[in-house]
């Protein structure tokens with residue numbers, strides 16, 4: 001025997017699949033080369049609780065699936081996209097590059113589906129009280145991810161440099177400029193000058209294809225590490241059951257395999273949407289021209305945009321202050337509601353979350369209809 005090969009621990013021999021099965025042979029060959037039994041044993045022991053709300057545990061994985069699609073389609077788009085000729089290069093992708101229009105539409109639809117999935121993931125973990133200790137880190141890293149993913153959407157929106165993109169970003173950045181103290185500085189930093197220009201494209205491009213992917217990848221790694229170390233949470237009603245009544249599934253052999261058909265369904269949905277509702281490219285941006293009628297942000301930014309309309313004139317700053325507080329409250333949730341099982345404070349937070357969800361949906365629908 002090669003002296004550099006490690007001995008398989010007796011504990012592993014007892015726990016691994018039989019030595020004459022394919023998996024058994026694979027694990028033994030791996031362990032003889034690398035002494036990673038503690039890691040394998042940790043992952044083999046991972047379990048997901050099974051109860052009537054278990055389906056919600058799938059949402060994090062679905063968000064991950066859309067993120068992978070974003071990376072792949074984004075890399076393909078980068079092959080032909082030129083930040084120096086933004087509109088012309090996107091027009092070429094749509095008109096000349098084989099499958100270019102499809103890849104571009106997939107990038108657009110997958111971004112939207114990812115953000116929708118993230119909202120559902122956030123609200124489901126909120127209602128299942130998964131943010132409570134010890135999962136503060138998972139909650140906060142998740143919220144940072146949601147913010148970064150929306151920034152991904154906003155920065156990508158400008159890149160085709162069509163009329164809609166240009167005026168939507170011009171309005172978005174000038175709203176940001178109204179914020180006291182940091183507003184003008186942040187707006188200048190984003191635009192690279194007094195107005196949205198080709199200079200802005202350079203900045204948004206660097207943000208969209210280098211900075212955000214790196215930061216988001218790191219954040220996802222951290223988020224998933226937290227989930228792996230702590231396992232998914234158990235709802236109070238499940239945790240209160242006697243041990244013999246609690247049912248679990250193996251994370252890797254059952255839960256992840258069960259997620260494959262869901263990913264395939266999502267892929268089908270994505271192709272269907274991209275093929276039937278392709279992403280349009282409007283006329284090239286003309287900064288001197290008039291803004292197109294009824295310009296408004298993407299649906300996921302509509303709620304705050306619409307809510308600000310409730311605070312006209314000088315009251316706008318008050319509206320911004322209230323909306324600025326909302327993310328702080330969301331981040332603070334695990335520190336406000338710690339009681340397990342849920343007590344009065346937790347129930348109040350559930351009611352506030354229902355109110356927040358209704359408000360968000362109401363404002364979004366109002367924005368879509370107006």
Ligand code: HEM
Pocket residue numbers: 056057058059060061063064067118121122125128130131135138139141142143144145146149220223224227231232233234
């Ligand atoms: C790119 C974005 C994200 C990815 C890829 C992601 C992925 C995941 C995955 C795979 C899980 C484990 C399975 C599950 O419970 O769904 C998970 C759990 C969790 N995520 Fe996310 N997530 C993201 C964003 C978010 C956001 C926006 C929040 C909330 C603000 C959040 C909060 C949580 C919490 C609290 C858990 C623990 C759930 C539990 O223990 O029951 N995540 N995430």
